[in-house]
Amino acid sequence: MKQSKNEINNVMENALQNTSTSISFESLWDLHSNKNKIKSKYRKAALIPLIVIFSLFSCFTIGYAGLSRLVDKTDLPFVDDSEVIGKWETVDFVNDISDFDPKKQFTYDKLYLNDLVFIKDGEMLDRIENSNLTYSNSTWTKGVIISPQMETASKYTIKEINGGKYMFMEWKSGDYVIRFMKPNYYVLKQVDANDYSSYEVPKLVDKIDYLFSNNTEMIGHWESVDFIEEIDDFRPIILWNGDNLFLKELDILENGSLVIKNMDNQNITAELSWTGDLIINHDEKTASKCTIKTIKDQTYLFIEWKSGDYVYRGMKPQYYVLKKAQ
Amino acid sequence: MNIGISKETAEMIFNNHTAYVFRVALFLTKSKVMADDITQETFLHIFSKYHTYDTRRPIEPWIYKITLNTTRNALRKQRWLSFMDQLPEHAACDDTENIILRNEEEVTLWAAVDLLTHKSKEVIVLHYYSDMKLSDVADTLGIPLGTCKSRLNTALRNLYKQLAHTNFILGGLEHE
Numbered sequence: 485m486k487q488s489k490n491e492i493n494n495v496m497e498n499a500l501q502n503t504s505t506s507i508s509f510e511s512l513w514d515l516h517s518n519k520n521k522i523k524s525k526y527r528k529a530a531l532i533p534l535i536v537i538f539s540l541f542s543c544f545t546i547g548y549a550g551l552s553r554l555v556d557k558t559d560l561p562f563v564d565d566s567e568v569i570g571k572w573e574t575v576d577f578v579n580d581i582s583d584f585d586p587k588k589q590f591t592y593d594k595l596y597l598n599d600l601v602f603i604k605d606g607e608m609l610d611r612i613e614n615s616n617l618t619y620s621n622s623t624w625t626k627g628v629i630i631s632p633q634m635e636t637a638s639k640y641t642i643k644e645i646n647g648g649k650y651m652f653m654e655w656k657s658g659d660y661v662i663r664f665m666k667p668n669y670y671v672l673k674q675v676d677a678n679d680y681s682s683y684e685v686p687k688l689v690d691k692i693d694y695l696f697s698n699n700t701e702m703i704g705h706w707e708s709v710d711f712i713e714e715i716d717d718f719r720p721i722i723l724w725n726g727d728n729l730f731l732k733e734l735d736i737l738e739n740g741s742l743v744i745k746n747m748d749n750q751n752i753t754a755e756l757s758w759t760g761d762l763i764i765n766h767d768e769k770t771a772s773k774c775t776i777k778t779i780k781d782q783t784y785l786f787i788e789w790k791s792g793d794y795v796y797r798g799m800k801p802q803y804y805v806l807k808k809a810q
Numbered sequence: 811m812n813i814g815i816s817k818e819t820a821e822m823i824f825n826n827h828t829a830y831v832f833r834v835a836l837f838l839t840k841s842k843v844m845a846d847d848i849t850q851e852t853f854l855h856i857f858s859k860y861h862t863y864d865t866r867r868p869i870e871p872w873i874y875k876i877t878l879n880t881t882r883n884a885l886r887k888q889r890w891l892s893f894m895d896q897l898p899e900h901a902a903c904d905d906t907e908n909i910i911l912r913n914e915e916e917v918t919l920w921a922a923v924d925l926l927t928h929k930s931k932e933v934i935v936l937h938y939y940s941d942m943k944l945s946d947v948a949d950t951l952g953i954p955l956g957t958c959k960s961r962l963n964t965a966l967r968n969l970y971k972q973l974a975h976t977n978f979i980l981g982g983l984e985h986e
Contacts, residue, residue, distance in 0.1 A: 492938040492969075495919045496837070500939075503842075505832035505849045509824045512850060513817060516857045592968040593927060717956050 554661050556637040563626035567642055568602045569679065572651050572672035581652045584671050586645055597670055600629075600653075601680045609680060615797035618685045629653060634661060649674040688795050690771040696740045697760040701776050706734040706785050706806035713802050715786045720779055731804050734785075763787060768795055783808040815860035823869070824853055831877050834935055838881050838928065852880045874940060875950045878932055885928070922972040930965035937962060 577591040578584050599617060601609035602624055610620040622631045629638045636656040643650050651672040659665040708729045712718050733745040736758055744752040755766040763772045770790040777784050785808065788801040828849060835848035855876050863872050923934060936947040948958035 491919060492923065492934065493941070495916045495923070496935070496939045498916060499920050500833040500837060503833055503836055505828060505846055507828070507832075507846055507849050507853075509821050509828075512824065512853050512857075513820060515850070516820070516854055589971075592925065592971060594964060594967070714956060717954060 554664060555635045556656075558630045558632060558635055558637050560625050560628060560630065560637065562606045564604070565602075565624075565626040568624065568626075568640070568651070569604060570677035571599060571601045571675040571680070573599050573675050574670055575650075575673045576671040577655070578652075578669050578671060581641065581643075581669055584645075584650070584652070584669075586648065586650075595670075597655075599675075600651075600672060601683070603680050603683075605681075607681075609683065609685075612797070613799065615793070615799045616686060617683075618796040631656070636661065638667070685796055686798075688798055689769040690790075692764050692766065692769055692771050694759045694762065694764070694771070696757075698738075699760050702736045702758060702761070702774065702785070703738055704736060705809040706736065707809055708732050708734070708804060709784075709807045710805040711789070711802060712805060715775060715777075715803055718779075718784070718786070718803075718805050720782065720784075729804070731789075731806075734787075734806055765790070770795065772801070815857050819860070820853075820857050823856060823873075827870075827873050828853070830940070831873065834874075834877055834939070835881050835884075837935055837939070838878075838931055839885060840924070844884055848877070848880050848884050851884070852877050855880065870940070871942070871946060871950050874936060874942075875952075878936075878951070882928075918973065919969075922969050925972060926965055926968060929961055930968065933958060933961045934965055 574595055574597050575586075576584060576589060577593075577595050579590075583590050597610065597612055598614060599609075599611040600620075601617065603609065606623045606625060608620040608622050608624055608629070609617050610622070611617040621633050622629055624630065624640075627639055627641075629640055630636075631638070634656065638654040638656050640651050640653045643652065651670075651674070653670045653672065654667040655670050656667045660667045708731050709720075710718060711729055728747065730746055731744060731752075732747050732749070735743045737743070740757050740759060742756055742758050742763065744756065746752055754768065757764050757766065758774075761774045761776075763774060764770070765772070768790070772788040772790050774788075775786040777786065785806045787804045787806065789804050790801045793799040794801045831852050832845050832849045835845035835852075836842060839845055839848065852873070856873060859876075863869065923931070926934065932951060933947060936942045936950060937944060942950065944958055944962065945955055947962075948955045951958065953961075
């Protein structure tokens with residue numbers, strides 16, 4: 485890392501060392517002095533109408549942003565497309581279809597979507613963030629991929645380029661839905677045209693047959709405060725996901741049993757138990773490691789949250805953070 | 811009561827930091843005209859907001875922060891003008907193409923750095939060019955340290971990927 489640091493620093497130093505601005509201090513100082521004079525002359529007179537305009541604008545934009553989002557028509561009838569059946573892997577992400585060049589990468593950033601599989605009758609599988617291929621919420625009909633969750637219908641176009649079959653799929657992210665921006669395109673290359681109807685998604689299963697081992701630190705009433713990617717991300721004064729947490733409260737009892745309440749104050753019905761520093765979900769066959777930390781005289785419990793992303797996609801679990809009730 | 815900056819102090823700050831501000835702006839925008847504009851706006855901001863600067867702390871992170879914010883605003887404005895088809899001709903040209911580098915390796919590395927995204931370039935410029943610690947970079951950019959590390963990793967990984975097609979080997983970077 486050190487060596488690469490020197491190399492990058494050297495090239496930047498060399499590249500930029502002979503460049504200089506044409507701005508002089510005197511011209512800048514004159515501008516600064518004049519700006520101050522103009523500002524003070526108009527400050528009071530402009531203040532009242534500005535406040536009125538700003539208030540009206542704020543009310544309008546807050547109301548508008550809260551109410552408006554783009555929603556596509558998603559109740560489209562299924563129309564078959566034999567050309568799309570099979571597996572497609574992401575090769576690039578472009579602003580426009582015309583930006584794509586198979587010999588030159590347009591985007592070097594790590595891309596969210598890795599693979600898409602189109603199954604007959606409109607079902608789909610997907611692979612995201614280098615996880616496992618698994619069931620997708622999206623469906624397809626000829627020329628369109630429908631996301632019921634996002635309420636978007638993204639058009640896809642298939643093109644033959646240099647003997648390869650490429651798909652250009654509109655990527656309707658929050659930029660499209662909320663900020664009304666033009667969607668970019670994922671470019672995917674066909675890997676095969678196989679029928680994945682009978683594909684079985686592998687399920688991750690943890691070792692769960694542990695004998696009970698007592699841990700007095702775990703016992704007590706815990707209240708949820710945050711949901712984070714890494715334990716080190718947690719800052720008691722800055723909550724990343726403090727609102728609307730699914731897991732609300734946790735009672736860890738002495739005999740290895742526990743009770744979890746969700747945001748609607750309902751008990752989670754899965755068969756759960758705990759031992760040592762693990763919470764076991766016997767239904768999903770997962771064992772979530774718990775870490776206890778004291779930060780500024782307050783005890784916190786960090787629980788690995790092994791959701792479907794862990795079980796079916798094999799993704800790294802995120803963490804619920806709970807505060808011990810006094 | 812706010813006390814404005816004196817001409818002497820303003821001149822000293824300008825002389826000490828103008829090259830840095832201009833070069834960072836040039837690196838991020840690739841336009842000399844925009845870099846000049848950003849330099850002017852940055853120093854006007856520094857002069858008018860000098861009373862808010864905590865003089866017990868080093869001035870560099872404060873100036874770097876203003877430079878990056880001004881650059882972001884300028885690029886946003888440029889995108890808007892481009893969208894409205896009102897972009898001045900000179901704003902679109904790449905003034906960094908004329909930069910003279912010492913050898914083929916530097917040309918390759920410079921081109922690879924230039925292809926990075928704006929966010930990656932911000933981290934690169936602060937960590938490598940300004941020689942700031944990652945915790946200070948995170949502070950300047952107003953992001954958590956974890957995000958900052960992740961941005962730097964992404965930037966370096968992308969640099970490595972681009973350089974993998976050439977004969978250039980970037981020291982210290984290993985295969986994934």
